[in-house]
Amino acid sequence: MTLHASRASYRAACPVRDVLDRLGDRWSTLVLQELAAGTLRFSELQRRIDDISKRMLAKTLRTLEEDGLVARTVHPSKPPSVEYALTDTGRSFVPHIEALVTWADKHHDAIRAARAEFKAKNA
Secondary structure (H helix, E strand, O other), X not given: OHHXXXXXXXXXXXXXXXXXXXXXXXXXHHHHHHHOOOOEEHHHHHHHOOOOOHHHHHHHHHHHHHOOOEEEEEEOOOOOEEEEEEOHHHHHHHHHHHHHHHHHHHHHHHHHHHHHHHHXXXX
């Protein structure tokens, strides 16, 4: 369909799509939400988000650092101690995360009911 092809090229060139894709992925928002409370070490983050693998947490932290939302600080010790904290840009996103969590909490029951109704109709 021609419309789809033109929309696909727009999406690729959209200046905010890559940011929205990153912030909307499965783990980034959870990591940012945990770091909103303050600086955390890798192991502390993993305990707080217990269903994330070490590999995925490392990847998520790396991409958030690349985007300037998280700062990584290595303290010279044996073994080296690494801490993660939000940058000013990361902190500026926290009120939006909180608003999203509030909205999700408010509408959770309605969304689950709609899902169940949809499944019943389409079974």
